[in-house]
Structure formats: structure tokens, C-alpha cells
Amino acid sequence: MSVQTSSAENEAPSLAGDCWGGLASMLVALPSSVAFGILVYSSLGVEYSGRGAMAGLLGAAALGLITPFIGRNPGLISAPCAPAAAVLAALVSELLAGKEGAPLDASGILPILAWTTLLSSLLQILYGALGGGKLIKFIPYQVVSGYLSSVGLIIALGQLPKLFGFPKGTPLFSGLFTPSLWKWESLAVGVVTIALTLLAPRVTKRIPPAICGLFGGVAAYFALSFFLPSLLRLEGNPLVIGAIQANGSVLEQVNAQLSSLFHVEWTTLKLVFVPALTLSILLSIDTLKTCVGLDALTQSRHQPNRELIGQGIGNLASFFVGGMPGAGMMGPTLVNVTSGGRTPRAGVLEGGFVLLALLLLGKWIAWVPIGALAGILLVIAWRMFDRNVFKLLLHPLGRIDFAVIASVVVVALSVDLIAASGVGIALAMLLFIRDQIHTGVIFHKYELGQLSSKTRRAQVEREWLLKKGGDGLICLLQGNLFFGTTDQLYSQLDKDIQNKRFLLMDLRRVRSIDYTAAHLFEQIHTRLQQRNGNLMFCGMPSGAFVQVQFERYLEELGLLEKGNGILVWDTLDEGLEWMEEQMLLSSGLSRSSRQTLLALPEFNLFREFDEPTLVAIGSCVSELFVEAGQKVFSCGDSGDEVFFVRGGSVRILMPLSAGKHHHLTTVSKGGIFGQMGFLDRELRTVDAEAKEPVHLYALSRQKFNERSRSNAAVGAQVFARLALATAHRLRSVDEELRLLQER
Numbered sequence: 001m002s003v004q005t006s007s008a009e010n011e012a013p014s015l016a017g018d019c020w021g022g023l024a025s026m027l028v029a030l031p032s033s034v035a036f037g038i039l040v041y042s043s044l045g046v047e048y049s050g051r052g053a054m055a056g057l058l059g060a061a062a063l064g065l066i067t068p069f070i071g072r073n074p075g076l077i078s079a080p081c082a083p084a085a086a087v088l089a090a091l092v093s094e095l096l097a098g099k100e101g102a103p104l105d106a107s108g109i110l111p112i113l114a115w116t117t118l119l120s121s122l123l124q125i126l127y128g129a130l131g132g133g134k135l136i137k138f139i140p141y142q143v144v145s146g147y148l149s150s151v152g153l154i155i156a157l158g159q160l161p162k163l164f165g166f167p168k169g170t171p172l173f174s175g176l177f178t179p180s181l182w183k184w185e186s187l188a189v190g191v192v193t194i195a196l197t198l199l200a201p202r203v204t205k206r207i208p209p210a211i212c213g214l215f216g217g218v219a220a221y222f223a224l225s226f227f228l229p230s231l232l233r234l235e236g237n238p239l240v241i242g243a244i245q246a247n248g249s250v251l252e253q254v255n256a257q258l259s260s261l262f263h264v265e266w267t268t269l270k271l272v273f274v275p276a277l278t279l280s281i282l283l284s285i286d287t288l289k290t291c292v293g294l295d296a297l298t299q300s301r302h303q304p305n306r307e308l309i310g311q312g313i314g315n316l317a318s319f320f321v322g323g324m325p326g327a328g329m330m331g332p333t334l335v336n337v338t339s340g341g342r343t344p345r346a347g348v349l350e351g352g353f354v355l356l357a358l359l360l361l362g363k364w365i366a367w368v369p370i371g372a373l374a375g376i377l378l379v380i381a382w383r384m385f386d387r388n389v390f391k392l393l394l395h396p397l398g399r400i401d402f403a404v405i406a407s408v409v410v411v412a413l414s415v416d417l418i419a420a421s422g423v424g425i426a427l428a429m430l431l432f433i434r435d436q437i438h439t440g441v442i443f444h445k446y447e448l449g450q451l452s453s454k455t456r457r458a459q460v461e462r463e464w465l466l467k468k469g470g471d472g473l474i475c476l477l478q479g480n481l482f483f484g485t486t487d488q489l490y491s492q493l494d495k496d497i498q499n500k501r502f503l504l505m506d507l508r509r510v511r512s513i514d515y516t517a518a519h520l521f522e523q524i525h526t527r528l529q530q531r532n533g534n535l536m537f538c539g540m541p542s543g544a545f546v547q548v549q550f551e552r553y554l555e556e557l558g559l560l561e562k563g564n565g566i567l568v569w570d571t572l573d574e575g576l577e578w579m580e581e582q583m584l585l586s587s588g589l590s591r592s593s594r595q596t597l598l599a600l601p602e603f604n605l606f607r608e609f610d611e612p613t614l615v616a617i618g619s620c621v622s623e624l625f626v627e628a629g630q631k632v633f634s635c636g637d638s639g640d641e642v643f644f645v646r647g648g649s650v651r652i653l654m655p656l657s658a659g660k661h662h663h664l665t666t667v668s669k670g671g672i673f674g675q676m677g678f679l680d681r682e683l684r685t686v687d688a689e690a691k692e693p694v695h696l697y698a699l700s701r702q703k704f705n706e707r708s709r710s711n712a713a714v715g716a717q718v719f720a721r722l723a724l725a726t727a728h729r730l731r732s733v734d735e736e737l738r739l740l741q742e743r
Contacts, residue, residue: 004208012235012342013074013342013343014340015341015345016340016347017339017340017341017346018340018341018342018343018346018349019340019346019349020340020341020350021075021335021336021339021340021341021342021346022336022345022346022347022349022352022455023349023353024208024336024339024341025077025332025333025335025336025339025341025346025350026064026222026332026350026353026354026357027207027210027211027212027335028208028210028331028332028335029060029064029077029079029206029329029332029350029354030057030354030357031210031211031213031214031242031331031368031373031376032079032210032376032377032380033056033059033060033080033324033326033354034052034053034056034057034059034078034079034241034330034365034368034373035056035373035374035376035377035380036056036080036082036085036125036324037052037054037055037056037059037080037085037324038052038053038056038085038241038370038373039051039052039059039085039089039155039158039159039377040052040055040085040088040089040092040113040324041055041092042370043089043092043093043096044092044096044106044109045106045168046168046238046242048106048723049241049242050241050242050243050244050366051244051371051622053241053244053365053366053368053544054322055322055323055324055686056080056324057065057244057323057354057357057358058321058322058323058324058327058358059079059080059318059323059324059325060079060207060322060323060324060326060351060354061321061351061352061354061355061358062314062317062320062321062323062347062349062351063078063079063080063311063314063315063317063318063323063326063351064077064078064079064320064347064350064351064352065317065348065351065355066310066313066314066317066351067310067311067313067314067347068310068344068345068346068347068348069126069304069310069348069665070306070309070310070313070314071302071307071309071310071311071314072303072306072310072340072345073294073297073302073303073307073310073328073344074298074300074342074343074344074346075292075294075297075333075336075337075343075346075347076290076291076294076302076307076328076333076344076347076348077328077332077333077335077336077341077342077343077346077347077350078287078311078314078326078327078328078329079326079329080324080325080326081226081286081326081327081329082151082152082155082321082380082381082384083147083148083151083279083282083283083327084279084282084283084317084324084325084326084411085155085324085328086150086151086155086742087153087156087275087278087279087282088113088116088275088279088324088325090154090275090416091112091113091114091116091271091275092109093415095108095109095112095271096109100261104268107621108264109258109263110260111263111264112264112268112269112271113550114257114260114261114270114319114322115261115264115269115272115276116272116275116276116279117276117279117315117319117324118316118319119272119273119280120275120276120277120279120280120283120315120325120683121280121312121313121314121315121318121319121325122312122316122317123277123280123312123314124280124283124284124308124309124311124315124421125286125308125309125312125313126309126312127146127280127305127308127312127317128305128306128307128309128310128312129305129309131305132284132305132308133284133288133303133305133306133307133308134304134305140404140427140428140431140432142401142404142405142427142431143404143424143425143427143428143431144285144289144404145389145402145425146405146406146407146408146409146412146420147285147408147412147420147424148384148385148386149384149385149386149389149405149408149409150408150409150412150420151282151381151412152381152382152383152385153381153409153412153413154382154412154413155377155378155380155381155384156377156378156381156382157172157384157413159374159377159378159381160176160374160378160555161175162186162370162371162373162374163186163190163371163374163375164176164181164182164183164186164187165182165184165185165187165238165239165371165380166181166182166183166188167181168619169574183222183239185224185228185371186233186239186369186370186371186374186447187240187371188220188224188371188428188486189217189220189221189224189239189369189371189372189375189598190217190222190371190372190374190375190378192216192217192219192375192445193212193213193216193217193220193371193372193373193374193375193376194378194379195213195216195396196209196212196215196216196217196373197209197210197212197213197375197376197379198379198589200212200213204303208335209379210331210376210379213368213372213376213379214368214372214373214376216372217368217369217371217375218367218368218369218370218372219370221239221240221367221369221371221372221447234366234367238370239281239369239370239371240366240367240368240369240370241365241366241367241368241370241373241711242366243363243366244362244365244366247725248459254320254321256692257319257320257321257322258320261476275329275410279325280450282327282576283311283315283325283326283327283422284308284311284327286327286328286329287308287311287327287328288304288307288328289306289330290327290328290329290330290333291304291307291328293330293333293334294328294333294337295682297334297337298337298342298704300370306435306604307328309625311327311328311562313591314326317584325500332350333404336350346422346550352716358530385403385498389401389402389405389406390402390403397451399676400434404427404431407423407425407427407504407667408420408424408427411423424549429702430626433484436479436480436482436484436485437484437485437488439478440478440479440485440487440488441477441478441479441480441481441488441489441510442475442476442477442478442489442492442493443476443477443478443509444475444476445473445474445475445476445496446473446474446476447469447470447472447473447474448465448468448469448470448471448472448473448474448502448555448576448579448580448583449465449466449469449471450522450582451474451576452465453576453577453580453666454571454573454577454663454664454665454666455577455580455649455665455666455667455668456665456666456667456668456671457580457668457669457670457671457727458668458669458670458671459604461584461668461670463687464583464584464587465580465583465584468583468587470499470500471500471501471533471583472500472501472502472504472579472583473496473500473503473504473573474504474506474575474576475493475501475503475504475505475506475649476506476508476509477489477505477506477507477509477510478509478510479509479511480510480511480512481510481512481513481514481517482512482513482516482517483516483517484512485517485673486517486520489517489520490520490524492522492525496724497524497527497528498526500531500533501528501531501532501533501534502528502533502534502579503524503528503533503534503535503536504536504537504538504569504572504576505535505536505537505538506538506572506581507537507538507539507540507550508539508540510687513550513553513554515557518553518554518557518559519645521535521554521559521566522559524564525549525559526633527563529564534566534567535566535567535594536566536567536568536569536575536578536579537554537566537567537568537569538568538569538570538572538574538575539570539571540568541571549668551568552590554566573663573664597646597695598644598645598646598647598648598670599646600614600617600618600621600644600697601614602670603670603672603697604670604721604725605643605644605718605721605722605725605728606721609717611715613711613713613717616707616711616714617699617704617707617714617718619703619707620699620700620703620704620706620707621697621698621699621700622697622698622700623695623696623697623698624643624695624696624697624698625693625695626650626693626694626696627690627693628690628691628692628693628694629689629690630689630690631687631688631689631690631733632650632674632688632690632694632696633674633687633688634684634687635654635655635684635685635686635687636683636684637683637684638683638684639674639677639684640677640678640681640700640702641674641677641678641698641699641701642672642673642674642675642677642678642698642699642701642722643672643673643674643688643696643697643698644671644672644696644698644699645667645668645669645670645671645672645673645694645695645696645698646669646695646696646697647669647695648668648669648691648692648693648694648695649666649667649668649689649690649691649694650663650666650667650688650689650690650691650694650696651663651665651666651675651688651689651690651691652665652666652667652673652686652687652688653686653687653688653689654685654686654687655687661687664686666691672725673688674688674720675725675726678699678701678722679722681701701722704718723729
């Protein structure tokens with residue numbers, strides 16, 4: 001893959017490269033397109049094989065000529081594909097068997113096929129116009145794998161009778177155990193085709209394996225004709241495609257397609273919707289999956305909605321000319337890119353080469369053996385079947401995924417591929433719910449003693465908060481809060497709600513909330529209020545639109561009523577600070593007592609100093625009062641003071657671009673700030689703003705140095721205490737960072 005990617009990146013686009021890429025991809029798409037067309041139409045009778053081959057060729061030409069102009073995805077090749085053939089073939093079988101009413105003949109089935117192709121193409125255009133390209137890519141791979149494996153099995157079961165040449169209507173298992181029904185000429189041609197298709201990549205990389213297999217099958221057929229001259233008869237020969245002449249001009253073909261739409265009764269037309277919906281989804285998934293692989297190969301990025309519109313218009317063009325619908329195919333696309341195709345022009349050239357082959361080689365295509373095409377389709381079916389799914393059985397977690405894939409396959413084989421689509425969609429929903437439940441919605445839980453606000457508090461307050469921190473819980477949530485996860489959340493919080501007064505839920509990582517989750521919040525809030533507590537939210541999702549939706553939804557449900565409702569804070573720190581204040585107030589450390597101004601000896605930095613030392617330091621200190629909202633100092637100011645908070649609090653802010661700032665911490669009564677300027681006497685790097693009216697002591701470094709010259713012991717003691725306070729602060733920061741980074 002790396003070699004291919006490198007070459008795809010380094011080779012510049014050119015007309016010659018696009019020509020070679022278009023030609024090489026045509027050689028890959030041509031035989032499979034013919035085979036897919038025959039797969040659908042041959043169920044109507046051997047005489048319709050030629051019409052099926054024509055439908056495959058016209059579909060490849062229409063998709064190649066039209067889709068690149070709209071989708072504009074460089075290197076992508078669109079052509080009739082296996083999912084389209086499987087869905088349409090299943091529809092034909094149901095209509096022939098009369099599962100949905102009276103059995104229909106070919107004249108009644110052909111208009112229904114036209115309606116199915118038309119509606120599926122219009123649905124694809126609608127998906128792209130409504131922005132569904134991004135949504136389709138999120139269908140779980142388990143469902144996609146089940147679809148594709150089902151398609152592979154359906155193709156294989158449909159082609160084995162053709163490989164063995166069973167008479168029409170012979171049950172597969174009955175025919176396999178009745179060798180007298182085998183046509184060994186068809187079997188020999190098919191075996192040669194399969195062998196060469198599988199072995200060709202070991203011999204040459206230049207010629208597509210399908211072409212090697214097809215030529216080998218044709219050669220084997222004509223080699224057998226030396227011994228069986230009847231094989232050289234074209235008319236009425238069930239072993240070859242037969243004549244594929246078109247019915248009139250292109251305009252006549254378009255007119256015939258449009259006219260056939262009106263020959264369908266409404267009761268019959270109702271049968272079209274589900275197959276068309278299934279077909280449109282499968283073709284869209286197949287295309288976008290190919291686009292993702294192409295992006296990795298060319299280091300580009302496709303536009304999913306535009307690509308769906310392009311595919312829909314291409315299939316619409318295929319409908320008008322009577323061709324098969326299709327999708328972006330991985331095989332021809334890889335061949336195109338590795339052969340030099342770099343622009344949408346290569347896809348147009350591929351369609352042109354298909355049309356040229358139809359005009360020049362049409363009479364020779366009639367001689368292609370049915371057994372050879374069956375061999376090619378069996379190889380395609382083998383490669384479509386996801387054999388890696390059996391490895392899922394080796395791991396307990398993988399067995400559920402295997403059950404999903406197996407369910408889709410079983411429904412597809414026992415009922416039909418259309419019913420499997422409904423099962424797939426239902427299982428996709430169950431997988432989503434299962435993943436959400438297994439992921440868990442609680443990212444982390446902390447007690448208030450483990451996680452504190454950015455407010456630096458006095459020693460007595462810190463000790464009290466550490467002692468009583470168990471009354472508060474901080475819960476970081478993630479994912480989707482909906483009916484599938486709320487019971488798990490309630491179970492995990494039940495014991496905490498019984499013991500805590502305050503619960504702060506951080507919703508920054510939450511993507512959605514439903515009514516079940518809102519009802520759970522109401523229950524939790526009621527239980528906490530019975531303990532004189534509160535439920536709080538903080539960090540509503542950062543997107544403004546989502547935030548408005550979250551708050552408005554909870555407000556409309558009455559959960560955020562003023563006075564008695566759930567409290568909402570903008571940031572986690574605001575919620576933590578409010579919880580701390582409530583606990584301090586309930587502890588007897590009232591606000592009034594905490595607003596009593598501290599004297600110099602009451603600060604931890606100066607405790608245990610003797611009286612002469614305190615007098616010496618006091619001579620270097622000045623008192624300062626700052627109103628709320630005013631700056632103590634600003635970023636870029638010069639200054640050598642360290643400040644001691646006697647009463648009130650100061651917010652330390654780091655200025656950011658565009659006038660914004662980041663809140664670093666809040667220094668409350670008993671705290672100190674500005675020590676970096678005191679130590680290195682450099683310019684201030686932050687803003688210090690009074691959160692409320694604040695009384696400060698300011699210790700000047702210049703005055704302190706003058707005093708220290710006469711008493712060096714004072715200087716040593718103060719600097720040692722400053723270093724110790726700074727070390728304690730850094731340790732607490734380290735602990736907070738460790739908690740926030742836990743996985």
C-alpha cells in the first residue's frame with residue numbers, strides 16, 4: 001500500500017496517464033458489468049441474457065460518462081456492481097415466484113426494474129442534497145460486512161447452476177448431486193476462468209485478472225469447439241450470451257424506458273419502494289467506502305454529499321438508456337489510479353472506452369461463454385465474503401459482533417436481502433445503544449478534598465475543607481445521556497447521593513441529553529435537597545448553539561428555576577468555589593469572621609518570628625486598599641513587592657489575545673501573591689485584579705534589602721519561608737494536574 005500511495009502522490013496528472021488509467025479500468029469493469037447484467041436478466045429466461053449484457057454495458061458507459069462531471073472525485077470509477085445485481089436479481093426472483101402477489105412474467109417485471117432503478121437514483125440525489133453523505137458513513141461496519149457477505153453468498157448460489165449448466169428450474173442442491181444434469185463444457189470453461197483469474201496476479205500485474213480469466217474462458221470454449229462443432233452455433237446456444245443488439249437509437253431507448261413506467265399498476269408499484277431504498281443505501285455505502293479508500297491512496301479528501309449527487313445522476317442516466325445501476329467500485333478505481341489516472345477525466349474516458357467496445361466488439365461479446373462469466377462472478381463473490389468474521393469468535397467481545405453479522409446473512413438467505421436491510425438498520429440502533437452503555441458516562445469522580453477551586457485559602461479553611469470534603473462530589477460526565485445510559489449513571493451515583501450534600505456535574509464532554517436523563521436529574525436534585533444540598537451543572541458544551549439548546553431544554557422542563565432549581569455555573573472552578581463557600585459557612589467560619597483583617601504576625605509566613613524581627617519587617621511593609629474590579633498590578637508593570645491579603649480576595653489572570661484572559665487562581669484572606677516579582681524583580685507577567693474590596697500588605701524588596709543588610713538572619717528566614725510556600729503551591733498544582741490527567 002505504501003508503494004502505491006507514494007506513486008499516487010508523486011505522479012502529476014496528465015492526459016496520457018488518464019488515458020491509460022481509463023483504458024485499464026475499462027478492462028476491469030467491462031467483464032463484471034456484463035456478468036452483473038446477465039445475473040439480473042437471465043432469471044427471466046436464457047433469451048434475456050443478451051439484454052442483460054447490453055444493460056451492463058450501457059450502465060458502465062452511462063456511469064462512466066456522467067458521474068465524474070458531478071462527483072469530481074479524482075480517480076473514482078463507477079460501474080455496475082454486485083450489490084445492485086444482488087438486489088435486482090432478488091427482486092426478479094420474488095416477482096417470478098409471486099411472493100408479493102400473483103406471479104409476473106418478463107413483460108410485467110421489466111417496468112418494475114425500471115421503477116426501482118429510477119427511484120433509487122432519485123433517493124441517492126436526495127441523500128446528497130440533504131447532507132446524508134456524512135450520515136451513511138456511520139453505519140456500523142458489522143452491518144456493512146453482513147450486507148456484503150450476504151451479497152457474495154447470493155451471487156455464488158445464483159451462479160453455481162450456471163457454472164454447472166443446470167437446466168432452468170433445477171434446484172441447486174438437487175443438481176449438485178445429480179451429475180447427469182451437469183454440462184461439462186460449461187463447467188470446464190468456468191473452472192479455467194476461475195483458475196486464471198486467481199493465478200493471474202502471480203504472473204503479471206499489467207493485465208487485470210478478470211481479463212485474463214475471461215480470455216482464458218473464451219479460449220477454452222473455442223478449444224472445446226474443435227471436438228464439439230455444435231458449440232459454434234450462436235442462435236439458441238444456452239452456453240453463450242447471444243446477440244446483444246440494441247433496440248433502436250438512444251432516443252428510442254429513452255422513450256421506451258419512459259413509456260414502460262406507465263405500464264405498471266399502483267398495487268404492483270408499491271413493491272418497488274423497499275427494494276429501491278435498499279438499493280440506494282447499498283450503492284451509497286459502496287461508493288463512499290471506495291471514496292475513503294481512494295482518499296488514503298491519493299492523500300485527497302472527497303466530498304460525500306456531492307459524490308452521492310453525482311452517483312445518483314449517473315444512475316439516472318443509466319436508467320434512461322436502459323442500463324444497470326452501479327456505484328464507485330474499488331477494483332477499477334485502484335487499477336485506474338495505479339495506471340496513471342489522476343483526474344475525473346479518467347472516469348469519462350473509461351465510460352467512452354466502454355461505449356467504444358460496445359460499438360466495435362458487440363458481435364464478438366455475444367460469443368462470451370456464460371460459464372466464463374459465472375466463474376468471474378464466483379471469484380467476486382468469494383472476495384466479497386468477509387472471512388475474517390470467524391476470528392471474532394475467538395474473543396468474547398467479538399462474539400456479539402459476529403452474531404450481528406450472522407443475523408444479517410441468515411435473514412438475507414432465508415428471507416431476502418431487502419428484509420436483511422431492515423434487520424441491519426435495527427441492529428445498527430442496538431449496536432449504538434450497546435456501545436454507549438459499555439463506554440460509560442462517568443469519566444471521573446472526585447471528592448471535594450481531592451479537587452479544589454483556584455481560590456487560595458487560609459490554613460484553617462484549607463484544613464476544614466479537607467476534613468469535610470467528603471460532603472461534596474465532582475462528577476465529570478461524557479457521551480450521551482439518554483434512556484440507555486441513565487440507569488447506569490443512577491446506579492453508580494446512588495451511594496454517593498445517600499452520603500453527599502453537594503453534587504457538581506461537569507457536562508463539557510456530554511453530547512446530548514434526553515427527557516429520561518432530565519427526569520433523573522430531577523430525582524437526584526430532590527434527594528440532595530432533603531439533605532440541605534444541591535445538584536449543580538457546570539461547563540455546558542462549548543459550542544454556543546448547543547449550550548443554548550441544553551439550558552433552554554432544562555429550563556423549559558422547570559429544572560433550573562431560581563431559588564429552588566439546579567444551579568448552573570459557567571466553569572468548574574465557579575462551582576467548586578461555591579461549594580467551598582457553603583461548607584465554610586456551615587462550619588461556623590462565617591463570612592463576617594473571615595472578613596476581620598489579619599495582622600502581620602497572623603500570616604503563616606511570619607509566624608514564630610520574634611518581636612524584633614516582626615518590627616524590622618513591619619518597617620518595610622505598607623498598607624494598601626483596592627476597590628473591587630481595580631488592578632493591584634497589570635501584566636508588564638514593573639514592581640518588586642510581594643502582597644499579603646489581609647481581607648477580601650484577588651484574582652490572578654493571564655492575559656490572552658483579543659482581550660481575553662485565563663483565570664489562574666484566586667488569592668483570599670491569608671494568601672500571598674506577587675512573590676515572583678519580589679524574587680527576580682522582573683516585569684509582571686499576569687494581572688492581579690480585586691475580586692472584592694481587598695486590604696493588602698505590600699512588602700517592598702528594595703526596603704527589605706536595606707533592612708537585611710543589618711540583619712542577615714531576617715532575610716534568610718523570609719526567603720526560606722517564601723521558597724517553602726512556593727514549593728507547597730507547586731505540589732498542590734502537581735496533584736491537581738495528576739487528577740485531571742488520570743485515564
